[in-house]
Amino acid sequence: MRRIRVGFIGAGGIAGLHASKLSTIPEVEVVSVADVVYDKARSFSEKYGGKPYNDWREMYKSEKLDAVWICIPPYAHTDEVEEAAERGIHVFIEKPIALTLEKAEDMRRAVEESGVISWVGYHFRQAYSIRRCKSILSESGPVGVVLGRWWGGIVGDPKHWWWRRELSGGQIVEQATHIFDLARFLVGDVSRVYTELTKSMLTDIPDLTIEDAAATVLRFKNGAIGVITNTCGANPQAHKVEMDIVARRAHIEIRGTKKATIYRIDGVEDITSLNDPYLDEDLKFIKAIKGEGESEVPISEGVKTLKLTLAALEAYEKTLPIKID
Ligand SMILES: NC(=O)c1ccc[n+]([C@@H]2O[C@H](COP(=O)([O-])OP(=O)(O)OC[C@H]3O[C@@H](n4cnc5c(N)ncnc54)[C@H](O)[C@@H]3O)[C@@H](O)[C@H]2O)c1
Incomplete structure (x- = not known):
């Protein structure tokens, strides 16, 4: 061989x-x-x-x-x-x-x-729990609302590239991109986005030039709406990487790459991933x-998710919702 x-x-x-x-x-x-x-x-x-x-x-x-x-x-x-x-x-x-x-x-x-x-x-797409959610969503009718969050901490020390917007792109572009990609993977492409960024909390860390919190409102092409929030100022004991999705016949809670729960009219299903997405x-x-x-996940998917996260930044800069083709 x-x-x-x-x-x-x-x-x-x-x-x-x-x-x-x-x-x-x-x-x-x-x-x-x-x-x-x-x-x-x-x-x-x-x-x-x-x-x-x-x-x-x-x-x-x-x-x-x-x-x-x-x-x-x-x-x-x-x-x-x-x-x-x-x-x-x-x-x-x-x-x-x-x-x-x-x-x-x-x-x-x-x-x-x-x-x-x-x-x-975008390894989240490989988690068994997330793949099961995708399959359930395909037979659960239209999606109404999506709530995603990446609430974590600061990566590295003050010399780390992650701290600087011109090197990392900031938390949305570099890290919460996983959640934006997951939203695209599970719900579909986004047609409009509006974002507020802030650095209002980690004011005692001047070398950190990226946002310490952000909230993005998304309108999906299929009519669903969503909100994704991210912060790098969360307490280490309370880090959360999650997504909730409400569809016509299922409510889905994704908790990282290991756990998900599906609520349906006839019962609740808990899913644990045993696979290694990487x-x-x-x-x-x-x-x-x-x-x-x-x-x-061909490179065209990487382009589309980058386009979405860059549109989020543009929306903040222009204080205007940004349309995405
Ligand atoms: N999918 C995931 O879960 C995941 C997790 C961590 C990082 N990442 C991504 O992987 C990328 C790297 O992150 P990392 O945490 O490994 O960073 P890192 O800082 O630990 O490592 C990056 C390495 O690249 C080297 N480097 C920089 N410029 C180079 C160049 N031009 N040619 C060759 N080497 C160069 C650096 O010296 C360093 O050793 C980032 O884009 C990050 O977003 C993805």
């Missing part, structure tokens, strides 16, 4: 997580890793194998890769997707795929024109490369 030759761009937190999942898949060989901090590439390679580089262009030139896992911060995307596509390298890319719609569209075009397979790391997205992407399935 010829193994799928994988390279990594970025050797940080999420790269390590994917590498640990890939190490359990026999058809995969991690052959290289590139990080601008060479020591990070080296320690990653000591742990998961592969040759370390500090420049992904060198890695592309020197290695014959079948697939690349792109795990770099939002600000760091340049043309690593376009070059991979040109070389016929399949692309797994972490969310958010870029900080601007122009960049994201360039990536999508390159992938679609080349025919390489792409997958965006492993499943990696496995399915490998299967798609082998021609044994299709990408469930």
Whole structure:
């Protein structure tokens, strides 16, 4: 059996997580890793194998890769997707795929024109509990209202890219994007959005230049309405990543990627996910490369969710609802 030759761009937190999942898949060989901090590439390679580089262009030139896992911060995307596509390298890319719609569209075009397979790391879509909710929603009639929230804490220390809007895009674009994507996945595309952002709570942390709270009102194309709130100022004992959806014949409560409850007129169903969504997205992407399935989250989905979160920011800046085509 010829193994799928994988390279990594970025050797940080999420790269390590994917590498640990890939190490359990026999058809995969991690052959290289590139990080601008060479020591990070080296320690990653000591742990998961592969040759370390500090420049992904060198890695592309020197290695014959079948697939690349792109795990770099939002600000760091340049043309690593376009070059991979040109070389016929399949692309797994972490969310958010870029900080601007122009960049994201360039990536999508390159992938679609080349025919390489792409997958965006919206792992919530793989949780068994969430997949069961999607299937129930498909037979529960129209949706009325959606309530989503990402109430968490600040990522990293004051030097971390997450703290700065120009590097991370802020909590909506970088993190609550999972909830916006989940809303699209379960309810459908959004036609109009309005957002209020604030930094009214963490006033004692001046280096944090992103919002500490936000509330977004969404109108879906199918007529449903929703509200998504996010904060990075929640008490650590009360972090919440959740979504409630009221449909004609079912009320759904999603609690993270592990639990969901469905209320129907004839009873209540509790669902617990036993699967590992990160492993499943990696496995399915490998299967798609082998021609044994299709990408469930192609790069066009990454573009659409980015468009929605950027529209939310634009709405705040203009204090106007923003229409989305
Ligand atoms: N799906 C998820 O649940 C999930 C979880 C965490 C992070 N993420 C996403 O993954 C991405 C990376 O996040 P992270 O937490 O791993 O960040 P991190 O800061 O831990 O790691 C990023 C790594 O990329 C390296 N890097 C920066 N620019 C580079 C470049 N041009 N070429 C090569 N390497 C470069 C950095 O040196 C660092 O080692 C972000 O977009 C984040 O939103 C997704």
